[in-house]
Amino acid sequence: MTKKIFKSTVLASAAVLILGVAFVMGILYQYFGKQLNSELEKEARYLAYGVEQQGQEYLEQIKYGDSRITYIDENGNVLYDNTADENKMENHKNREEFQEALSKGKGEAVRMSDTLSEKTVYSAIRLSDNSVLRVSSTQYSVFALILQLVQPVLCIIFVMLIIAGVIASKVASKIVEPINELDLEKPGENEIYEEVAPLLGKINRQNRQIQKQLEEARRNQEEFSIITENMQEGLLVIDPYTMILSGNSSAWRIFQVNEPGIGQSVYSLDRDEDFRKVIEHVLEGKHGNALLRLDNEFVQLIANPVTRDGKIVGAVLLLMNETEKIQRENLRREFSANVSHELKTPLTSISGFAEIIQDGFVKEEDVKKFAGRIYREAQRLIQLVEDTIKISQLDEGENPYEWENVDIYSVARNVCGNLKEIAQKKNVHLYIDGERLICRTVRPIFEEILYNLCDNGIKYNKDNGTVTIHLKDIGNAIQISVEDNGIGIPREDRNRVFERFYRVDKSHSKEIGGTGLGLSIVKHGVAFLGGTLELTSEVDSGTEITVTLPKQA
Template identity: 50%
Template sequence: MTKRLFSAILTVTLSTLLVGMIILIAILMPYFEQQLATELTTELGYLSRGVSQYGEDFLSTIDPGSSRITLIDADGTVLYDSSLDASTLENHADREEVKQALATGSGESVRYSTTLQEKTLYRALLLPSGDVLRIACTHYSSMGIFLLLIQPILLILTFGAVLSAVISYKVSHRLTRPLNEIDLEHPQVPEDYEELTPLLRRLNHQNRQIKAQLMELGEQQERFASITENMKEGFLVLDRTGTVLSHNTSAGQLLHAEAPLMGRDMTHSPIEELNSAIRDALEGQHTETLIPLFGRMCQLFANPVYQQDQLTGTVIVLLDVTEKQERETLRREFSANVSHELKTPLTSISGIAEIMKSGLIDPNDVPHFAGKIYDESQRLIHLVGDIIKLSQLDENSIPYTAAPVDLLELAQNTRIQLENPAAKQQVTLQVEGEPVVIEGVLPVLDEMLFNLCDNAIKYNKPGGHVWVSVKHTPDGPTLTVKDDGIGIPTEDHERVFERFYRVDKSHSKAIGGTGLGLSIVKHSAAYHNARIELESAPGKGTCIRLIFPPGREIHGQEQTD
């Protein structure tokens, strides 16, 4: 605005100066010409009286100055001329001013020289002698004067331009300073600009509207950010070129983004499946597919976004379905394992029953075959029971309530239950420690400890030992089952808690079991928020430690025997 004011003021000032000079010249030229004509007339009167009194010789005694004096006979012959030799001049009878003087007593005319840009004024007077006395004076025309004065005019214009520039600069800054100093957030009417009151009132009103809209927009953005940031799903909004306009933290985590995603072109990401889905969405196609992302499996949804039938971008949602896929895999494996485990004893029972039905069995062998059927049926019962327990633990639907449980007392009861099996395996089972009471579900804890001790006995060697220890530790109540049996290879440590997984399948087949014992231990520990630690090596035995959170420990509980 300052520049525009400066240019406008400077232009007006210079234009006014130039037009003023032109008008001044236009006004003064006729005035000077009139003054010159009057002076010529007056001077001609003085000269006529001198010539009448003293004759033609009077003219040679005076200094004509810049004027030209001519005495002309009645027939037009030049008798005297102050500038030229009269004998060389042509007859002047045809001169306009001479003809007028001879006819009326006086005459005047103006002649213009385009070559010299000059104008000559003539005044003539008829003398009593019949001669005509003429006086002439030459002066510059308007254009001639302008050309003569061009240099001073340019100097004046230059000085005027500089002066106008200085004045324009100061005036423009003085005019715009109050405007520039207006606080647009809290506009106040300047003292010198009351005319701005309506504008500033509108600014105040618009500021209030903008603030209200910004607050509403900010609240909407906060709500949107709060929703998206708390989503486990990755969320990205892309423009029509595939550039990220918005995203949440989960998207960056799932994509393992080392740099900010904002502004990145996702059509050239290192994940080809993602690129393909984005390109399809930007072409207007809804895409839903599974893609692997850095060891995880994600469900990708890509939807095009339209505004008034114009494709403006796309929305990408990434859902981590790794656990779902793993559960589905486990479910299929579990179904296959359960079918296999059920099929084996059922086939055995069915075969024995078929032989007995055909009457091919010696009556003396019936008890033996009946015992086989009983053993296989018990195996089925145990398998179904373990499956039911796992199902209850999975669904957190244990039909019991939590109560104080003394882990040392529980360990001693377990030792009593397994005393005979341990003796048959020639394994010594020992319990040691101090009373530790926690809040827990007794049947679940009992099943968990029973499976640990049972495995420690089964996978031991004659003359082996099993130690059960209960004590307080800084990490919380700790229950440890340790043996010096066959041990578990390091590569199998992560899998021994899987359902139906057996390290030594031939040995497991010989000693029986459903293959669900340690899986029940894992789920029972998770039910009580306990942490499992496993230490084992082939030939060096196994140590499984259960560490319960300190919050489950009950202090001051009396021990009852």
């Protein structure tokens, strides 16, 4: 804007300057022309008076100046000329100034030279004898004057343009300075030129409108971010060139990306063939879905195209972690298989022994022995069903018991008493380490937890081994640790020992006994009571399982 004002000012100044010079020169030219006519007339009258008094001799006596003097008789013949031979001059009868002087007493005329650079001004006076005295002088034309004054005029114009440029620069800066200092955030508070007021008013209205739109866009963005960031499902939006436009934290977490990949190709997240096929199909306008395997997790990918005016402008990808669902499905199938297997074994034994007895192949003295084996298998079957029912109740959150304040030390003594006979058979010693603690819990469930932990510690122990119950107060919670110095659990099995029917050593499971549901009951029971479970173990050194329960339910 400053440059534009500067150029406009300089151009306007130059135009005014040139027009002014031309106007002044025209005025001066006209003025000096009239002045020349007046002087020639005066000179002619003066000379006419002398001729009237002394005759032609008067003209021959005077000193010549710049003017040309011509004396003409009434017939147009030249009698005298101070610059040329009168005998050689043509008749002047038809000259304009001569005829006007004869008719009016005086006459004037102007004739241009052949080059148009000069003009001759004539002033004629009629004498008493009808002769005419003419005085003429040469004057430069406007064009000739301009040519003679080109250099000084250009110098003057150049100097004036420099002065105009300096002044224009300062004036432009002064004009633009208030505009540059405008506070466009608050245009209504600016006091400036009246001509700018409508523009500032329009800017103020537009600012309010833009601010309103920005606020609405920001609110929509915040709402969108709140919704997407609180989604457990991953959400990605891509353009038709596979570039990621948007994504939530769940998506980055699923793909194990530390920083958002906005602006990168979606293929940088996963180069699996199934993933690429889904992206290709969805950008062709087709709905797509696939189950992806990302490390140890299963992710369901659902892709839908985004269209605008009938064209594919991108796609929305929804990612759902189905790992737990698939694991549960696998556990359910495994549980069904294990239950079938666990039920089949005792039922097969019962059926076989009963069939032998029924067919009479058993001696009288062996009937009691076979009946005992049938009874043990039946008890094993009943125990299996009871444990399964317990886990189902804990899974469904059923609690037929009441919450009460329980003496943990007392429960530990009762559990040790119940397991004393089993421990003696395995030559394992039971110990309790700690003080008397009170906890609000469900006594039967807690007893079941502690019983299964100690029972496992006895079963998987060594000869002359130990099982110790540690009781500890840690403020708002208590810790119950069951530690043994038995065979330990291999590292690869530690994450699975709490699964239903899972056994570390399946080859000796029949010798050890049990249903394979003990630690699963422990896990579900602790979760029901609002506690946490921690396992540490070393092969051939022993295992310690720690249960932490809140004092208040």
